[in-house]
Amino acid sequence: MRDLTNNPTKFAIETTNLTKKYGDLVAVDKLSLTIDYGEVFGLLGPNGAGKTTIISMLCTITNPTSGTATVNGFNILKQSANVRRSIGIVFQDPSIDDRLTGRENLQLHACLYDIPTELTRRRVAEVLNLVGLEDRADDPMRTYSGGMRRRLELARGLLHSPKVLFLDEPTLGLDPQTREHLWTYIENLSRSSEITIILTTHYMEEADRLCSRVAIIDYGKIKVVDTPANLKAALKGDVITVTTAQPEKLATRLTELKLTTYIDASKDTLRLTVSNAEKLIPRLIKITAEIGVEVSSVSVHHPTLNDVFLYYTGHEIRTEEAESLFRKYMMIGRPTR
Amino acid sequence: MSEFKKIYGLWRREVTRYWREKSRIISSLIMPVLWLLVFGGGMRGMELSGTQSYQTFIFPGIVAMTLLFTSVWSGISVIWDREFGFWKEIMVAPVSRTSIVIGKALGSGTSALIQGSIMLPLAFLVGVHLSPLSFIILIPTMILISIGLVCIGLLIASIINSMEAFNFIMSLVIMPMFFTSGALFPLTSAPGWLKSFSHVNPLTYGVDALRWATFSQASSPLPIQVEFLILVLFAAAMIVACSYAFSLKK
Numbered sequence: 396m397r398d399l400t401n402n403p404t405k406f407a408i409e410t411t412n413l414t415k416k417y418g419d420l421v422a423v424d425k426l427s428l429t430i431d432y433g434e435v436f437g438l439l440g441p442n443g444a445g446k447t448t449i450i451s452m453l454c455t456i457t458n459p460t461s462g463t464a465t466v467n468g469f470n471i472l473k474q475s476a477n478v479r480r481s482i483g484i485v486f487q488d489p490s491i492d493d494r495l496t497g498r499e500n501l502q503l504h505a506c507l508y509d510i511p512t513e514l515t516r517r518r519v520a521e522v523l524n525l526v527g528l529e530d531r532a533d534d535p536m537r538t539y540s541g542g543m544r545r546r547l548e549l550a551r552g553l554l555h556s557p558k559v560l561f562l563d564e565p566t567l568g569l570d571p572q573t574r575e576h577l578w579t580y581i582e583n584l585s586r587s588s589e590i591t592i593i594l595t596t597h598y599m600e601e602a603d604r605l606c607s608r609v610a611i612i613d614y615g616k617i618k619v620v621d622t623p624a625n626l627k628a629a630l631k632g633d634v635i636t637v638t639t640a641q642p643e644k645l646a647t648r649l650t651e652l653k654l655t656t657y658i659d660a661s662k663d664t665l666r667l668t669v670s671n672a673e674k675l676i677p678r679l680i681k682i683t684a685e686i687g688v689e690v691s692s693v694s695v696h697h698p699t700l701n702d703v704f705l706y707y708t709g710h711e712i713r714t715e716e717a718e719s720l721f722r723k724y725m726m727i728g729r730p731t732r
Numbered sequence: 733m734s735e736f737k738k739i740y741g742l743w744r745r746e747v748t749r750y751w752r753e754k755s756r757i758i759s760s761l762i763m764p765v766l767w768l769l770v771f772g773g774g775m776r777g778m779e780l781s782g783t784q785s786y787q788t789f790i791f792p793g794i795v796a797m798t799l800l801f802t803s804v805w806s807g808i809s810v811i812w813d814r815e816f817g818f819w820k821e822i823m824v825a826p827v828s829r830t831s832i833v834i835g836k837a838l839g840s841g842t843s844a845l846i847q848g849s850i851m852l853p854l855a856f857l858v859g860v861h862l863s864p865l866s867f868i869i870l871i872p873t874m875i876l877i878s879i880g881l882v883c884i885g886l887l888i889a890s891i892i893n894s895m896e897a898f899n900f901i902m903s904l905v906i907m908p909m910f911f912t913s914g915a916l917f918p919l920t921s922a923p924g925w926l927k928s929f930s931h932v933n934p935l936t937y938g939v940d941a942l943r944w945a946t947f948s949q950a951s952s953p954l955p956i957q958v959e960f961l962i963l964v965l966f967a968a969a970m971i972v973a974c975s976y977a978f979s980l981k982k
Contacts, residue, residue, distance in 0.1 A: 454824050479826035490817040494749050506741025507825040509734040551821075 407432045407559050407591035408453065412462035415448050415615075422448040424615040425462065430593065430608075432558075435585045437606035438595040439704065445615035446595035447487060450563050453593070454484055467558045480508070483557035485548045487564045487595075493537040497528055497547045500536060501554055508555035522550035526580060542573030549580060560584075562594040566601060574601075581605055599700040609700070611707050618707040626703040631656050633672035634702060635679065637665045638692040645688045652682070657706075672697075738827045739835040746806070746839020750846070757847065760802060764851060768794045768858060784947075787858040792942035793915025795851050795870075796877065800935060802847045803878045804906055806840035807885015811895055823978075830975040833886060837971065840885075841878035848874045860946060869945040876963050877938035883970030890977040913939045918951055934966045 408430040415423040423445045430436045438446045451457040453466055455475035463470060469477040491500050498519060505515040523529045526546035536544060545565070552560055565581070566574040582605065585592055596602050602609050603623045611618040611626075619626065639645060642665040646658050649667065654675065657668035669675050672695040683690050696702075750757070772787035772794075813819040822832060852870070855862050862870075888901060910916075912926060913935035919927060930936045936952075937959040944950035944959075952959065 456820070456824055476826050479824065484824055486817065486820055488817045488820075490819075490821045492745065492749070492813075492818045493816070494752060495745065499745075499748065503741045503745050504821070504825075506737050506744075507822070507827050509737055509826075 408466055410464035413459050413464050414461045416460045422615050432591050433589055434607045435592045435605050437602040437609040438612055439602045439609050440612035441597055444612045447563055450561050481558045483552035484561040485552045485565055489544055491536050496533050496535055498532040501551055504551050504554050510555055518554055522553050526550045542569050559591045564595055603700045611704055613708040623700055627698040630698045630702055630706055632670040634696045635667045635672050636694045637690055639688055639690045641688045648686050735831045738831050742835025743839040747842050750843035764794045764798045788860050790916055791855055791858055791860050792946045793939050795848050796915050796939045796942055797910055798848050798851050799844045799878050800881055802844040803840055803881035804885040807882040808889050810889040829979040833971050833974040837879045837882045840882040841875050844878040845874050866945055873941050873945050880934055880967040880970050883974045886974045909933055909935050915939050937962045
């Protein structure tokens with residue numbers, strides 16, 4: 396294997412106005428972002444947001460319509476062979492030969508990535524050990540469960556010691572226990588090596604748990620990039636959900652009093668974003684009593700990445716409710732980005 | 733050097749897959765055996781201009797048929813690889829498209845060679861006397877023919893996306909190639925239009941080369957060197973065409 400560490404760039408990945416169009420559809424829209432070495436970077440977005448297209452372009456499987464990117468210092472258009480040598484990838488869909496055994500799949504991979512023969516045996520043993528598949532290595536892969544196949548694919552992606560590892564929806568369709576296992580492998584991996592990991596997901600908890608930084612992507616555009624903690628903090632607090640028959644009346648009063656940064660109302664509930672929910676609740680109850688609004692329940696929710704996601708993409712997701720009476724409240728306190 | 737290793741890896745995958753499916757090896761022998769023993773047996777009374785019996789005459793043609801079916805289908809199997817996702821592993825690897833085509837062609841060529849070789853012992857059943865020299869010439873000839881045929885399958889696979897086109901390929905590509913190749917009848921007495929078809933059919937030269945290797949005499953007026961040259965050029969051109977087809981990105 397060639398030494399791929401001697402490159403002058405400081406970013407593992409740098410994209411400049413990276414764009415992909417399929418006819419009229421803009422799958423990825425002028426994406427510009429940088430990812431540092433050693434990061435676990437998450438691309439978080441709903442299905443069809445353009446995450447897989449981004450990965451395909453960075454892996455040099457698909458050419459961008461315009462714009463460019465470097466991966467590990469290599470240009471994806473001009474140095475695609477070097478890009479390919481320095482990356483590992485676990486695709487969203489299975490990509491193993493299920494007629495071969497797990498070990499044979501790994502050996503084929505070693506040939507394709509030109510791993511020296513004397514090193515292959517050791518690396519195969521190492522990655523099998525990492526994902527706990529030593530016992531099943533010589534069984535045909537069609538006898539593997541979905542989770543085992545996924546683990547073998549992860550092992551295969553790591554076999555040639557890539558500098559950058561792409562994981563496209565790594566736990567899609569796996570049961571909670573297998574997902575937990577895979578998360579542990581990924582966590583150990585990022586802790587014990589210098590590897591840079593880019594993962595796409597639409598599971599909030601996955602991004603929250605694994606990623607050092609997250610980019611929220613919707614309709615091919617980046618809405619926001621930050622650490623999960625900062626993203627949650629940027630929501631400026633907690634969410635109080637009030638169930639009442641007269642959300643409109645309560646919303647109007649609360650807006651007048653400027654007690655909340657963001658109100659989202661539907662037929663019988665009101666979602667308030669506030670800085671300290673526990674402190675505000677007594678006052679909220681008092682206000683409802685003053686204006687004569689009957690409240691059937693109040694619940695408090697501390698922010699998750701799910702809220703962050705709703706916050707940044709919400710207006711798109713709810714376009715069909717745009718004619719709602721309460722549309723005017725929805726824009727209160729929304730930061731301009 | 734490194735590209736050889738990648739080709740070796742791809743070759744080994746093909747051969748491993750082929751060898752692991754014993755039932756397929758057996759079942760794909762049924763067709764040629766039926767042609768040779770039943771059809772050939774039934775037509776035994778047919779008068780040929782030479783001194784050979786009909787069964788003897790068609791023997792190299794039936795070997796060619798075995799190569800044709802095994803090779804083209806093996807090339808087309810890339811559609812399955814694509815459907816089951818494995819093809820992405822190959823397409824994202826740092827392997828040149830030419831190496832992918834060569835690896836696939838050699839691997840499938842090897843499978844076809846084994847398949848064709850299983851047919852050779854049947855020669856003695858139908859009165860063909862294969863000399864050791866014939867064996868030695870037949871092997872590289874069979875490999876050469878297979879490589880070109882695998883690439884036909886690969887090209888088809890790069891154009892169509894699903895196996896629903898199965899009947900279409902069978903009746904528009906494989907069977908016409910088989911029937912116009914001179915595998916079943918001497919082309920010397922065929923009508924003009926059929927001759928024209930057979931001239932552009934690469935399998936015609938393959939069948940004739942096999943016939944030459946088996947009986948030390950070809951039935952085509954073309955010198956045998958020219959026929960081999962055509963086969964070599966065809967295989968090379970197909971490898972180039974397939975490499976190009978696979979290097980196109982969406």
